Amino acid sequence: MEDILTVSNLTMHFENKDLFDDLSFSLPEGSMTALLGANGTGKTTMVNILLGMQTPTNGSVKFAKGAKVGYVPQFRNIDEDYPLSIRSFIELNAPFFKRRSKHIRRHINHILKDTNLTKIQNTRMGEASGGQKQRAYLAQALLDHPDIIILDEATASLDPMAKEELMTLIQHLNHKHKMTVFFVTHDIPLAKKYMKNYLLLKNKSVQFGKIEDLQEEAIG
């Protein structure tokens, strides 16, 4: 299987801290990988580098030709008075004057169905539950037709039921659409249950392997 992402010799040094040195890894197409590591090991920085939002000190990040990247950020500022409906929130990612076109409407309807949001599409985001909001964030990213989706701590604020629901959905996207999943998390049991591989950031370097071989003590 071809690799959708190849990271070579990645180094990130800040003025007062060397975050990582000479990291290399790759993600095969259609794989499901958890990015693990204690606080401060650079998980978020890694995501930012992959997305081109931060420039590494050295090294390269290459996505397969034509691969589209979807990203679900960790934090969102949606308070309880937030006015837009779930559907309108997702549509923010579609061109304003084209979102009434048949093609885009059909795509949005399809995504709503996939993310189990069809029935509540007109509910205000501010009134939606944590799990519903997280599914809406994912749905907004799916509008980009991603081949790989990067989820940054997507389950961190969810109750156990909502976590399972979201992970089942992500698993479904992987099975049905062969979408590569890159899941940044602290939640080892959840990663063990749903992901297939892991990348562990530790001591400025990276370890990788099958998720079932992961020793929890190794994370530290």
Add this chain to the structure above:
Amino acid sequence: MFSYAFMRYAFLASTFIAITCGVVGVYVVARNFSFLAHTLSEIGFAGAAFAVFAGIQPLWGMLIFTLLGALGVGELSKRTDQKESSISAVSALFIGLGVLFLAISGSNSRYATSILFGSIIGVDRQGVTQLIVLSIVVLAITAAIVHPLNFDSFDHIGAAAHHINSAWIGVVFLLLMAMSVSIGSQVVGSLLVFILLTLPASTAQYLGRTIGSMIIWSVSLALIGVWAGLYLGYLTNLPVTFFISIIEVAIYLGVYLTHLARK
């Protein structure tokens, strides 16, 4: 009522003003810029006072001051964590300047009142044309950047994740806001222009669930306010601004309380 040219001009001008402020207001509220709208209107007052002093039209004085003020406030609030204090400082400086310009220009207090509280009845044909052209410019720029503006205003983090240039959108929007303040001040005056820029849009947040429907609500409520205000002002000879204010406040409170009751 429409047999008077000044009333026709007043209606035409305030219609365009209400549309512009209604549209821009939706983004003012979404971006939490209500306080900034207030400050810009005070900067507008100083600009109009400066225009009187310099012998140019108040509208141009307002435009120059609010555009520069918007850029200044934008830059200042980027560099400090004390956003509100820095905006307050700018606001205090400009009110002071406004008072100074009015004093040294030796204009009478009636002029000051018309800058502060509006003088829509006094708008002539040339004034109407200027306001319409400026309104169209604001609406055209808004339409041109509507996708990134929507995304950045309603989901700043999602927009950043999609590589939308927030800083650039922020600057363009501040300029749009400055122009709307200058235009809107011609009806309700610089002291109360923030009413048209914030109240209809705040009310619209409770009524609409899409950006399109919020814009429609916001513009409609602004139109109801200015049209009814002008009509009541014509009937009673009391200030138009007074009627616009109480109409917008009454609608806002009514909708807000209904919203609370339903919760």
